[in-house]
Amino acid sequence: MAFEIPRVKYTGRIKDVTIGIGPAAVKIGGESCYPFYLFEGEMPNIPKVAFEVWDCEPEDWQEWAIEPFIDVIKNPVAWARKCIDVYGAKLIALQLKSADPNGMNKDTEEVVEVVKDVSNNINVPLIVWGTSNDEKDIELLRRVAEVCEGKNIALGPVSEKNYKQIGAMAIGYNHVVMASSPIDVNLAKQLNILLGNLGVPDERIIIDPTTGGLGYGIEYTYSVMERDRMAALTQEDVKLQYPVICNIANEVWKARETRLTKDEDPKLGDERKRSVLMEAIASMTLLIAGADVLIMRHPDSIALIDEMIATLTT
Amino acid sequence: MVESDMRRHKITFLPMDRVCFTDGDENLLEVAMKYGVHINSSCGGNASCGKCRVKIVEGAVYSKDNTNISEDEYKAGMRLACKTSARSDIVVEIPLESQIDRTALRRKRYVPQILSVADIGSLVKGVEVEPVVSKIYIELPEPSMQDNISDADRLLREIRRRYRIDDISVDFKIIKGLAKALRDAGWRITVTIAFTKTGYKIIDIEPGNKEDKNYSIVIDIGTTTICGQLLDLADCSLPGQDDSPENRLDTCTIAETSDYNAQISYGDDVISRIMYSQKKGGLKRLGEAVKGTISKVIKELLEIGKVDMNHVSHVVFTGNTIMTHLFLGIDPKYIMLSPYTPVFSIIPSLYVEQVGIDVNEHAYVYIYPCVSSYVGGDIVAGVMGSGISKSGKTVLYVDVGTNGEMALGNSDWLMCASCSAGPAFEGGGIKFGMRAGKGAIEQVKINPLTFEPMVLTIGRLKPIGICGSGLIDIIAEFMIAGLIDRNGKFSRDLKTERLREGDGDYEYVLCYAKDTQINRDIVVTEADIDNLIRTKAAVFAGCITLVESAGLTLDDVEMLIIAGGFGHYIDIEKAQTIGLLPELPAERFVFVGNGSLLGARLMSMSKSCFLEAERIAKMMTNIELSDNNRFMEEYVAAMFLPHTNEKAFPGVIARLNEKGRG
Numbered sequence: 001m002a003f004e005i006p007r008v009k010y011t012g013r014i015k016d017v018t019i020g021i022g023p024a025a026v027k028i029g030g031e032s033c034y035p036f037y038l039f040e041g042e043m044p045n046i047p048k049v050a051f052e053v054w055d056c057e058p059e060d061w062q063e064w065a066i067e068p069f070i071d072v073i074k075n076p077v078a079w080a081r082k083c084i085d086v087y088g089a090k091l092i093a094l095q096l097k098s099a100d101p102n103g104m105n106k107d108t109e110e111v112v113e114v115v116k117d118v119s120n121n122i123n124v125p126l127i128v129w130g131t132s133n134d135e136k137d138i139e140l141l142r143r144v145a146e147v148c149e150g151k152n153i154a155l156g157p158v159s160e161k162n163y164k165q166i167g168a169m170a171i172g173y174n175h176v177v178m179a180s181s182p183i184d185v186n187l188a189k190q191l192n193i194l195l196g197n198l199g200v201p202d203e204r205i206i207i208d209p210t211t212g213g214l215g216y217g218i219e220y221t222y223s224v225m226e227r228d229r230m231a232a233l234t235q236e237d238v239k240l241q242y243p244v245i246c247n248i249a250n251e252v253w254k255a256r257e258t259r260l261t262k263d264e265d266p267k268l269g270d271e272r273k274r275s276v277l278m279e280a281i282a283s284m285t286l287l288i289a290g291a292d293v294l295i296m297r298h299p300d301s302i303a304l305i306d307e308m309i310a311t312l313t314t
Numbered sequence: 315m316v317e318s319d320m321r322r323h324k325i326t327f328l329p330m331d332r333v334c335f336t337d338g339d340e341n342l343l344e345v346a347m348k349y350g351v352h353i354n355s356s357c358g359g360n361a362s363c364g365k366c367r368v369k370i371v372e373g374a375v376y377s378k379d380n381t382n383i384s385e386d387e388y389k390a391g392m393r394l395a396c397k398t399s400a401r402s403d404i405v406v407e408i409p410l411e412s413q414i415d416r417t418a419l420r421r422k423r424y425v426p427q428i429l430s431v432a433d434i435g436s437l438v439k440g441v442e443v444e445p446v447v448s449k450i451y452i453e454l455p456e457p458s459m460q461d462n463i464s465d466a467d468r469l470l471r472e473i474r475r476r477y478r479i480d481d482i483s484v485d486f487k488i489i490k491g492l493a494k495a496l497r498d499a500g501w502r503i504t505v506t507i508a509f510t511k512t513g514y515k516i517i518d519i520e521p522g523n524k525e526d527k528n529y530s531i532v533i534d535i536g537t538t539t540i541c542g543q544l545l546d547l548a549d550c551s552l553p554g555q556d557d558s559p560e561n562r563l564d565t566c567t568i569a570e571t572s573d574y575n576a577q578i579s580y581g582d583d584v585i586s587r588i589m590y591s592q593k594k595g596g597l598k599r600l601g602e603a604v605k606g607t608i609s610k611v612i613k614e615l616l617e618i619g620k621v622d623m624n625h626v627s628h629v630v631f632t633g634n635t636i637m638t639h640l641f642l643g644i645d646p647k648y649i650m651l652s653p654y655t656p657v658f659s660i661i662p663s664l665y666v667e668q669v670g671i672d673v674n675e676h677a678y679v680y681i682y683p684c685v686s687s688y689v690g691g692d693i694v695a696g697v698m699g700s701g702i703s704k705s706g707k708t709v710l711y712v713d714v715g716t717n718g719e720m721a722l723g724n725s726d727w728l729m730c731a732s733c734s735a736g737p738a739f740e741g742g743g744i745k746f747g748m749r750a751g752k753g754a755i756e757q758v759k760i761n762p763l764t765f766e767p768m769v770l771t772i773g774r775l776k777p778i779g780i781c782g783s784g785l786i787d788i789i790a791e792f793m794i795a796g797l798i799d800r801n802g803k804f805s806r807d808l809k810t811e812r813l814r815e816g817d818g819d820y821e822y823v824l825c826y827a828k829d830t831q832i833n834r835d836i837v838v839t840e841a842d843i844d845n846l847i848r849t850k851a852a853v854f855a856g857c858i859t860l861v862e863s864a865g866l867t868l869d870d871v872e873m874l875i876i877a878g879g880f881g882h883y884i885d886i887e888k889a890q891t892i893g894l895l896p897e898l899p900a901e902r903f904v905f906v907g908n909g910s911l912l913g914a915r916l917m918s919m920s921k922s923c924f925l926e927a928e929r930i931a932k933m934m935t936n937i938e939l940s941d942n943n944r945f946m947e948e949y950v951a952a953m954f955l956p957h958t959n960e961k962a963f964p965g966v967i968a969r970l971n972e973k974g975r976g
Contacts, residue, residue, distance in 0.1 A: 186954075189958050190800070239960070
């Protein structure tokens with residue numbers, strides 16, 4: 001008798017979620033196997049990278065992170081356009097940094113204007129990432145939902161504390177929500193149940209498992225994502241059968257190891273290459289754990305990841 | 315009460331056309347609560363709120379006068395449900411203002427599975443009644459020149475001759491006064507004999523026949539509550555010996571009372587108590603505090619039972635390991651530090667004077683053996699009291715206390731675990747929480763349309779606070795009515811005056827001040843709900859971790875025994891709704907109330923149990939939960955209503971979905 005390779009028995013499937021409208025709309029999820037286990041099942045929608053754009057000029061970015069966007073860094077619309085036109089972005093993730101109450105704390109309406117501008121001037125789907133401050137995000141994302149009506153954007157992060165208000169707006173204005181929970185399978189599931197009870201349709205929920213940076217706890221995220229997928233695909237846990245998004249750029253680029261130059265610590269080697277590789281390795285790790293969308297910063301690391309995805313899926 | 319009045323009467327409630335039957339002399343409100351029929355009421359069944367108005371359409375009733383009903387209304391058949399009982403089969407109309415919603419009429423007819431504490435009869439069948447300390451009356455032949463053996467030998471000779479007991483000795487303590495005691499009594503005496511591991515011992519001598527004056531006291535030293543019972547050993551029997559209703563638990567209990575452990579002022583849980591014991595003078599103060607409460611409880615027991623302190627010959631204590639250490643004045647420091655070692659597990663029998671409590675000095679003291687740092691004598695007592703160690707079935711025993719403790723097994727094997735659950739079910743950490751005493755709200759229904767409550771209190775007095783069983787009802791009813799989400803947060807957009815913003819927290823008003831004894835609104839806050847969820851999550855997570863550690867699933871549990879001081883009843887369906895108990899068939903559940911006291915009673919009543927307790931303590935395998943990843947994971951999963959794993963609660967989820975609020 002011929003040897004038969006043991007196969008994982010899958011009983012579940014990740015739901016399809018579409019962000020954006022028209023021909024540029026991006027579909028994610030749909031997997032019926034573990035990440036890249038194409039010999040056992042399907043990944044009809046290959047994982048995507050969203051280019052990160054800030055709503056204000058970043059104050060503390062490394063010179064080598066700014067470099068690719070040096071000409072557009074003060075203008076979120078131009079920045080987003082450059083990502084699309086020059087680097088081929090299929091998804092834009094707008095980070096509403098200026099609204100953070102612990103930072104610039106800009107007025108909601110001022111921030112909303114930027115969102116409106118960006119969303120009106122790009123033809124790819126938009127992800128809008130709030131401040132992660134539960135209170136501020138309620139008013140901020142509520143307005144964002146309104147001004148982006150009809151664009152089917154992804155809205156988040158939505159937490160256990162503000163899911164009702166933001167979830168209700170997402171239902172009202174037909175957007176997708178990113179359900180954010182602190183690195184725990186059960187908490188992720190609880191929030192999905194709450195959103196479901198509120199009336200958010202299944203095809204409008206993405207899980208944000210909360211991402212730790214490379215060397216700063218990414219292994220926790222990894223194992224939680226891995227378990228999310230095991231529960232979703234092999235244990236019929238329907239409340240975990242959603243695509244996963246990881247907001248990784250932030251985490252990687254704030255680490256000390258992406259900031260120190262070669263002069264400051266010769267052992268660490270060239271800072272540009274090092275930072276790009278750190279972002280790429282972190283992203284690769286998350287892809288293997290089950291990420292469907294990665295929010296990334298540097299065009300070079302994004303190119304590496306695109307290459308990896310292409311290699312693993314063809 | 316006339317015989318015919320006690321008959322079971324049929325009560326038909328209109329407009330839902332619900333047929334119910336009375337038990338004994340229940341009033342209409344109690345019958346309605348039993349069958350899940352909603353009638354508004356907020357004073358606990360005390361006739362003061364006047365909300366439970368019903369109209370008697372047919373049949374004869376007995377009703378006490380009440381000023382809340384005018385004469386015209388009375389003539390029209392209006393009555394207060396809480397003050398009216400049936401004298402024949404009757405038809406009762408619930409008027410609109412106190413009625414249930416229409417949608418609920420279409421719901422599946424719900425008969426609550428309420429277990430009361432009386433259901434334990436069959437658990438401990440076959441235990442012989444033979445008190446550990448007994449009294450016998452003897453008339454001794456006076457000494458003469460032909461028979462001049464020592465007084466002590468004379469006594470022992472007579473006992474050996476009459477009772478065929480060989481291994482018996484006279485305790486040194488009474489030798490000194492023996493000569494005088496025998497002669498003063500004219501050689502007609504009652505001896506108190508204690509059964510010990512090293513044989514029988516005569517521990518007291520009284521003049522005349524005092525055989526019928528033999529009492530024992532059993533005390534459960536809880537972290538939050540101290541409960542005690544006074545037992546009549548001269549006239550005792552065990553439940554389940556035969557099936558006659560007289561031969562139940564209560565035959566020999568003369569008095570029962572409880573009080574909050576005075577140690578509470580030094581910390582709510584066992585860890586904070588240990589911390590306090592490490593302070594200068596802390597150990598001594600904690601010992602005094604708990605002994606103070608115990609003395610109070612004992613005094614009360616003797617007063618209620620009208621028993622003379624000198625007739626108490628046996629005192630049994632149970633408590634968790636830390637409580638036992640602190641009670642005996644033993645430093646519990648290393649219980650708190652890894653690898654968590656207690657100083658002792660088995661304590662030999664002691665005299666009262668050695669532990670320093672206020673009873674007859676000759677009384678024999680027995681302290682239940684402990685298993686590990688966090689599995690104490692209370693659970694050993696519970697296991698014994700509920701008969702697990704002799705059971706052919708696989709039993710899960712759960713003691714819902716400040717320390718949640720569980721035991722699993724049968725006559726062949728026993729495993730146990732414990733976790734910190736918090737005092738919520740005993741009223742701790744709950745704004746209007748209280749022990750299950752008079753005036754405690756014990757049963758609640760909430761109308762899912764109007765959000766008006768139906769409240770019954772213990773003793774049917776105006777409410778003072780809420781006890782554990784009331785809390786279970788409240789949270790379950792909140793869920794069914796859609797007042798809270800699955801994470802225990804109020805649905806703030808609901809239109810009801812009862813839901814309001816209190817001191818920085820949302821709250822539901824269960825009883826307005828005028829209907830209470832405390833002249834303040836009795837509310838349930840979001841913080842209360844959080845506390846209760848934490849407590850129930852710890853208990854459930856502990857159970858499932860223990861069961862899975864044994865390689866079993868909850869389905870394999872053939873009987874689930876619930877113990878705890880949360881009330882006189884537990885509504886199984888509601889306890890499942892909040893996810894405190896697993897969704898097993900109702901017939902597998904048994905509620906024993908204070909299980910630890912149950913074991914303590916057996917210990918006092920039966921010599922065989924005295925030996926069995928140590929066997930149980932040695933036989934139990936402890937599963938440590940404090941550093942157990944699986945437990946932590948299960949805990950987070952259980953911090954949801956009913957549970958994150960919906961598949962484990964299909965019935966509850968279906969009920970919630972029925973209301974459109976899954």
